[in-house]
Amino acid sequence: MPTLRDALSRTALSAADVDWLHRLVGDWQMLTDLAFADLTLWLPVQLDDEADPQLSPWFLAAHARPSTGPNFYHDDVIGRPPTPERERWLDETLTTGVTITPDELGYVREQYVPVVRAGRPVAVLVRHTDLHNMRQQGGLEVNYLQISQQLFAMVAEGAFPIEGAAIGVGRGTPRVGDGVVRLTADGLIDYASPNAVSALRRLGHTDQVNGADLSEIVTSRLVQGTSVDETVPLVLTGRAPWGTEIDSGGTNLTLRAVPLTRAGRRVGALILLRDVSEIRRRERELLSKDATIREIHHRVKNNLQTVAALLRLQSRRLTDPAAREALAEAGRRLSTVALVHDTLSQGLTEQVDFDEVAARMLRATVEVASTRTVVATELTGSFGSLPAEDATHLAMVLAELVHNAVEHGFEEQPEPAPGADRSSEQAAPRVVVDARRHRDGGQETIEVTVTDNGAGLPEGVAGPDRSGLGMQIVEALISDLRGAITWEAAKPHGTVVRFTVRLRSTSVG
Secondary structure (H helix, E strand, O other), rough: OOHHHHHHHHOOOOOOHHHHHHHHHOOOHHHHHOOOOOOEEEEEEEOOOOOOOOOOOOOEEEEEOOOOOOOOOOOOOHHHHOOHHHHHHHHHHHOOOOOOOOOOOOEEEEEHHHHHHEEEEEEEEEOOOOOOOOOOHHHHHHHHHHHHHHHHHHHHHOOOOOOOOOOOOOOOOHHHHEEEEEEEOOOEEEEEEEHHHHHHHHHHOOOOOOEEEEEEHOOOOOOOOOOOOOOOHHOOOOOOOOOEEEEEOOEEEEEEEEEEEEEEEEEEEEEEEEEEEHHHHHHHHHHHHHHHHHHHHHOOOOOHHHHHHHHHHHHOOOHHHHOHHHOOOHHHOOOOOOOOHHHHOOOOOEEEEHHHHHHHHHHHHHHHOOOOOOOEEEEEEEOEEHHHHHHHHHHHHHHHHHHHHHHHHOOOOOOOOOOOOOOOOOOOEEEEEEEEEEEEOEEEEEEEEEEEEEOOOOOOOOOOOOOOHHHHHHHHHHHHOOOHHHEEEOOOOOEEEEEEEEEOOOOOO
């Protein structure tokens, strides 16, 4: 199905015209809801000399359905060519720049509105009303239709969409169904829909709504000492096409103002308002829960670091080298897990940016290795975002492999004698961690390579001693991640460790 952007590429419209039409379509749901009618946008397109003479120079580029009543078109109509009669009305509307309402055909009423920018028509907006299924006329319907006619007149004058107005509907942004208030040029309420009246009642206003001053209703119920945004007076009087939010004693109202003009003069305003108190309450609850979760991760990180420090203190009191080494190893592993919780304490989700964790872990692991050789580290590729449990397992595996590469791959070498030839020296000690993330259907995997240019594995040995606690931890964690690990010799010297793990389905990349 062609998009509006595709259709616009076939026209001779300027960039400013294209932007104008995008803004109109971005805000025309309000128009279709107020009119209880479908809206279609027709663009004049360019046809080359070799085009089929049966092709129409008009293209139906966009379509909107009302949420306040029955739809006129139930199927997708974008790209559908116009009938000869409709093409005639489109041509006349674009040429004259005047709104045309042809005679009703059966139960169908159509209105052709020129979309004007900078004083000239650039497209045609067609309003389609199904009279057979139209809502029964009442106070709400009559006022909505009156407001829609004012807005269509502004479209034909080039006054809508309004410069500087917010386009589209965001979270909490009021819509027509939420509540409509029409103001006079003096800011008095000329009409308020039932939903709008209910919202003002919840704000605390119990007197008559029609004829009241909306600005006075709202500002008189603000809690004393509440700071008011500078946009509030302009929105409440309908003088600026902006939006704002009012918080009055636990009641939250979002408001959006649409100034109504005629021949360039402001004659009133349309105010859309919505009670978002429940939305804001839930948002506050979520923020409170997020803050609690972050605080828990922060405390876990602090506790792990405290235990690691206690283990280091205890190891210094021991005389047995093996015992001291065991406690030091335990402290290092606790510090690795603390890194993950530190990252979780800084975010709003249970997902971890593992590239940051891996970079910090590499620096910390090299610093605490017992060898005095200065080893550089490098992280290539990307791990992406991982679930907390996967991140903890992967951090432990990486820490063990990097620590093993640094401690056993690089022997302490004495400084060369003064004046000695350094050209025969080996390349600077280095450990490189490379991560590649893959998706196969719904399964995500990470392939990791840890490469060092150290001494390498002994001749004829396929891998490290698996009886050590470090390797047992690595294999157990990789098994839990449904992965596999291999070792091989690097050229000209060193070791390459490859492992692949499968991520849980909750992870996001």
